[in-house]
Each structure stands twice: as structure tokens, then as C-alpha cells.
Amino acid sequence: MDIAAILPLLAFTDIGLKYIGAGIAIGLGGFAPALAIGMLTGKAMEALGRNPEAQPVIQTNMILGIAFAEAIAIYALVVAVMIGFVF
Numbered sequence: 001m002d003i004a005a006i007l008p009l010l011a012f013t014d015i016g017l018k019y020i021g022a023g024i025a026i027g028l029g030g031f032a033p034a035l036a037i038g039m040l041t042g043k044a045m046e047a048l049g050r051n052p053e054a055q056p057v058i059q060t061n062m063i064l065g066i067a068f069a070e071a072i073a074i075y076a077l078v079v080a081v082m083i084g085f086v087f
Helices: 003-010 014-050 052-085
Strands: none
Touching: 014 052
């Protein structure tokens, strides 16, 4: 194959860059909340191991924190869909 035949495949187009941006939004928007949820759950389990009597308070705060972190992932999904289909 000649290099001239491959070059159009390597060109960046608006459509290609749009989908790359949507992929980055999903990638970063999914990775950061997953990391936060893992850290929240781990620290809550440590706290429960140290003080089992405080379980209701720790569990409530953990669930709230996980819900807020998950909302960030949902916002990232909405942004990626908007990039992919609207813009």
C-alpha cells in the first residue's frame, strides 16, 4: 500500500475529533467517580472497624457521598452524549 492512500485515514476531521472528545469525557468522567466511590467505601469500612456503634451515621454519610460521586459520572455521560449527537 502506498503512503498516499493511508494519509486520508490519518486526517483529523471535525466528526472524528467530536467522538474523541466524547470518549475522553466518558473516560475521565467515569474514572474519577469510580476512584472516589472506592475511597469512600474503603474509609467507611475502616471507620466501621474502629467504631461499630457509629454504623448508622457512617452508613448515611457514605451513601450520600457515593450518590454525589455517582452524579458526577452521570453528568459526564450527559456531556458525552451531547458532544456525540448535538454538536
